[in-house]
Amino acid sequence: MSPSPTPAIELNGIDKKFGAVHANRNIHLTVAKGSIHGIIGENGAGKSTLMSILYGFYHADAGSIRINGKDTVIHDSQAAISAGIGMVHQHFMLVENFSVLENVILGVEGGALLGKGVTGARAALKRLEADYGLEVDPDAIIEELPVGLQQRVEILKALYRGAEILILDEPTGVLTPAEADHLFRILGVLRDQGKTILLITHKLREIMAITDTVSVMRRGEMVATRRTAETTVEELAELMVGRRVLLRVDKGPAAPKEVVLSVRNLTVKDGRGVTMVDNVSFDVRAGEVVGIAGVAGNGQSELLEAITGIRKPASGEILIHGQPVAGFDAARLRALGLGHIPEDRHHMGLVLNFEESENSVLGYHRDERYGRGPLLDLDACRDDAKAKIEKYDIRPPNCRLKTANFSGGNQQKIVVAREIERDPALLVVGQPTRGVDIGAIEFIHRRLIAMRDADKAVLLVSVELDEIRSLSDRILVMFAGHIVGEKTPDTGEQTLGLMMAGIAA
Amino acid sequence: MENLDLISILGSTIRLSIPLIFTALAGLFTERAGVFDIGLEGKMLFSAFAAAVAAFMTGSPWIGLLAGITVSVLISLIHGFAAITNRGNQIVSGVAINFLASGLTAVLGQAWFSQGGRTPPLAATARFTEIVFPYANELRDSGILGRFYANVISGHNILTYLAFLAVPASWWVLYRTRFGLRLRAVGENPGAVDTAGISVTFLRYRATICAGILCGCAGTYLSVAQSAGFVKDMSAGKGFIALAALIFAKWRPVPVMLACLLFGFLDAFANFMQGKSVPGIGEVPVQIFQALPYVLTCVLLAGFIGVARPPKAGGVPYVKER
Numbered sequence: 001m002s003p004s005p006t007p008a009i010e011l012n013g014i015d016k017k018f019g020a021v022h023a024n025r026n027i028h029l030t031v032a033k034g035s036i037h038g039i040i041g042e043n044g045a046g047k048s049t050l051m052s053i054l055y056g057f058y059h060a061d062a063g064s065i066r067i068n069g070k071d072t073v074i075h076d077s078q079a080a081i082s083a084g085i086g087m088v089h090q091h092f093m094l095v096e097n098f099s100v101l102e103n104v105i106l107g108v109e110g111g112a113l114l115g116k117g118v119t120g121a122r123a124a125l126k127r128l129e130a131d132y133g134l135e136v137d138p139d140a141i142i143e144e145l146p147v148g149l150q151q152r153v154e155i156l157k158a159l160y161r162g163a164e165i166l167i168l169d170e171p172t173g174v175l176t177p178a179e180a181d182h183l184f185r186i187l188g189v190l191r192d193q194g195k196t197i198l199l200i201t202h203k204l205r206e207i208m209a210i211t212d213t214v215s216v217m218r219r220g221e222m223v224a225t226r227r228t229a230e231t232t233v234e235e236l237a238e239l240m241v242g243r244r245v246l247l248r249v250d251k252g253p254a255a256p257k258e259v260v261l262s263v264r265n266l267t268v269k270d271g272r273g274v275t276m277v278d279n280v281s282f283d284v285r286a287g288e289v290v291g292i293a294g295v296a297g298n299g300q301s302e303l304l305e306a307i308t309g310i311r312k313p314a315s316g317e318i319l320i321h322g323q324p325v326a327g328f329d330a331a332r333l334r335a336l337g338l339g340h341i342p343e344d345r346h347h348m349g350l351v352l353n354f355e356e357s358e359n360s361v362l363g364y365h366r367d368e369r370y371g372r373g374p375l376l377d378l379d380a381c382r383d384d385a386k387a388k389i390e391k392y393d394i395r396p397p398n399c400r401l402k403t404a405n406f407s408g409g410n411q412q413k414i415v416v417a418r419e420i421e422r423d424p425a426l427l428v429v430g431q432p433t434r435g436v437d438i439g440a441i442e443f444i445h446r447r448l449i450a451m452r453d454a455d456k457a458v459l460l461v462s463v464e465l466d467e468i469r470s471l472s473d474r475i476l477v478m479f480a481g482h483i484v485g486e487k488t489p490d491t492g493e494q495t496l497g498l499m500m501a502g503i504a505a
Numbered sequence: 506m507e508n509l510d511l512i513s514i515l516g517s518t519i520r521l522s523i524p525l526i527f528t529a530l531a532g533l534f535t536e537r538a539g540v541f542d543i544g545l546e547g548k549m550l551f552s553a554f555a556a557a558v559a560a561f562m563t564g565s566p567w568i569g570l571l572a573g574i575t576v577s578v579l580i581s582l583i584h585g586f587a588a589i590t591n592r593g594n595q596i597v598s599g600v601a602i603n604f605l606a607s608g609l610t611a612v613l614g615q616a617w618f619s620q621g622g623r624t625p626p627l628a629a630t631a632r633f634t635e636i637v638f639p640y641a642n643e644l645r646d647s648g649i650l651g652r653f654y655a656n657v658i659s660g661h662n663i664l665t666y667l668a669f670l671a672v673p674a675s676w677w678v679l680y681r682t683r684f685g686l687r688l689r690a691v692g693e694n695p696g697a698v699d700t701a702g703i704s705v706t707f708l709r710y711r712a713t714i715c716a717g718i719l720c721g722c723a724g725t726y727l728s729v730a731q732s733a734g735f736v737k738d739m740s741a742g743k744g745f746i747a748l749a750a751l752i753f754a755k756w757r758p759v760p761v762m763l764a765c766l767l768f769g770f771l772d773a774f775a776n777f778m779q780g781k782s783v784p785g786i787g788e789v790p791v792q793i794f795q796a797l798p799y800v801l802t803c804v805l806l807a808g809f810i811g812v813a814r815p816p817k818a819g820g821v822p823y824v825k826e827r
Binding site: 055057076077078080087089091093094096097098102103105107108109111112113114115117 | 702
């Protein structure tokens with residue numbers, strides 16, 4: 001456990017610019033051998049760039065890297081690998097139709113023919129499994145494995161290449177809470193066996209739970225390094241955003257009024273014909289936030305799709321203001337006052353190649369405000385977009401910029417602004433702050449509470465339990481397609497966690 | 506109909522399938538590496554022309570083959586330069602190659618030989634001619650097996666046998682070598698290859714070179730083995746049929762061969778039916794039969810083959826993030 005005197009990694013004055021963007025400014029960082037070192041910062045703070053430099057994906061404009069006390073030039077990934085650095089990317093670098101074994105040996109096949117390397121790798125995987133508790137079937141095909149196991153394959157890949165330093169970039173973004181806990185146990189074992197781990201995240205809870213030391217990045221600069229035991233969530237959050245942040249949403253008691261959305265005995269099947277939502281009934285009233293908690297994949301997505309007109313329900317009723325709307329398409333539902341912030345902004349919320357102003361009216365582009373006959377009134381669209389940019393503090397404030405060039409948090413704000421500014425009577429929200437930085441989370445949360453206080457009905461689905469608990473007035477827990485219980489927001493995390501796992505009701 | 510005809514149909518099936526097999530395997534290499542290769546047709550045509558010219562000038566089919574392969578590899582590298590290095594649109598680059606091939610071969614042929622775009626007919630010694638296996642002629646009249654041996658197994662040129670060798674060889678390269686593993690990986694997730702410290706660019710170039718070599722064999726077969734010289738547009742859409750066979754076979758070597766044989770068989774059947782009457786119907790216009798391969802292509806590609814999952818990174822130039 002006690003770190004040896006020579007640090008595993010020393011970064012000295014790393015500097016990197018992408019055009020006008022100064023991604024890393026004169027970064028100094030020392031990481032002790034055999035420790036878990038967290039790097040925390042908002043989206044766009046430069047964490048990923050710094051790690052990409054360490055892994056040889058980018059070249060720093062200035063600065064030097066020392067690995068285990070030795071000056072090291074890392075000009076490509078191969079050099080990083082030979083320096084003993086392994087990386088688990090946020091988006092897995094796996095070949096999905098390959099087996100685990102093929103993925104592990106890719107790049108280190110051990111000869112021009114595969115036969116011998118495959119046999120060797122099979123034995124090596126057995127050893128790694130025994131040493132670190134990393135179980136996975138070497139012949140399984142990647143795309144058939146759950147994400148938690150896919151991530152394990154990424155870790156195995158790094159270890160198989162002899163990595164002594166492991167970089168994990170936002171490793172829990174795609175994991176269920178149980179999978180994340182499992183990952184943290186594995187990281188603990190790796191550290192105890194002398195590996196050095198760099199954990200990149202923007203989740204403060206993970207930093208507190210697992211790291212020994214934490215460094216904070218803000219706008220390309222390394223602003224502080226603390227021993228985790230000697231800091232607090234509040235201090236780190238403040239360092240990240242540069243001002244005090246409220247981690248709890250300030251809100252008064254709810255004043256629920258008439259029922260706006262009513263779901264009766266709803267059953268929804270997915271594309272394969274599997275029943276994902278099974279005989280679910282609930283109401284959402286004006287002036288309240290109803291949160292649906294659950295581990296991803298328990299039917300929440302299908303429920304949202306049915307309510308928002310994307311998927312036809314198999315049976316049951318959906319009523320908005322008492323009018324049956326099951327099977328209506330999204331356009332008709334919008335006309336009835338439904339706003340939808342979809343779970344996946346890239347997949348459903350935005351067209352990333354469009355400019356901001358186009359996304360800002362997307363779905364409402366037929367509105368007479370934005371058009372003249374069959375033509376779009378571009379000036380009207382842009383003026384409207386500019387007003388939203390101003391009101392929602394979307395950065396950079398340029399409505400002609402391609403949407404892909406906005407950070408995750410700002411992209412989400414584009415969607416939130418579009419839906420909320422239509423002043424819907426019912427707002428259906430899925431994962432509103434997934435992959436969004438703290439500043440934007442706070443902002444989006446305040447907007448949702450403002451909707452509630454303006455007597456709108458809000459249905460919130462999120463896999464972030466903290467988010468559900470701080471925003472909701474009532475919490476419904478979903479498990480295996482059923483609503484297994486209704487709780488108040490002051491219910492303990494553990495109780496909710498057990499319900500989400502289907503253990504208690 | 507006389508039953509002896511099946512054997513001769515099979516014989517010509519083999520002959521008609523060879524350019525398809527070479528070309529589809531060529532496409533297999535590039536497309537598994539994530540580079541769409543709609544220019545197979547053009548490469549085949551270019552190499553047919555080059556092979557015919559070289560064989561005519563030197564009198565050696567082998568030098569013809571070498572020229573066919575060299576030209577085809579060069580064209581592949583141009584495609585690579587546009588699609589890999591400069592990240593251009595792979596379809597546009599391929600279409601350009603096809604137009605270039607059709608026009609340039611005819612123009613050069615006319616300029617050099619003044620025979621309406623043809624190259625002068627090749628002498629037998631400048632061609633790849635039939636190899637007759639031992640006892641083939643003796644067995645020709647000894648029953649069905651003898652006829653099969655003489656007409657289907659024996660009596661083809663060296664490129665035919667090379668094509669059938671290329672099938673297991675391609676399989677072996679793709680599934681049993683380091684190069685093959687990396688090539689299949691780069692067509693699915695180039696990021697995985699890049700982060701493993703392997704150059705995506707170099708790997709894709711090597712894949713296009715493999716395709717160039719195979720297309721070169723296909724083109725040479727057309728002008729120096731099957732025919733005795735180059736004729737304008739002699740590839741006649743075979744590159745596209747090969748592409749269809751490749752999709753039909755879901756980008757796997759052995760099914761590629763079977764698909765090509767099927768297309769070859771339909772072609773041979775159409776030739777055979779020329780001027781013959783169908784019992785109960787009478788004489789059917791030969792165009793009906795000639796259309797069969799294309800009808801089959803449409804039917805198959807319209808979804809009768811189940812889900813054909815192309816290599817995931819196909820057609821997408823690789824750009825590091827940002």
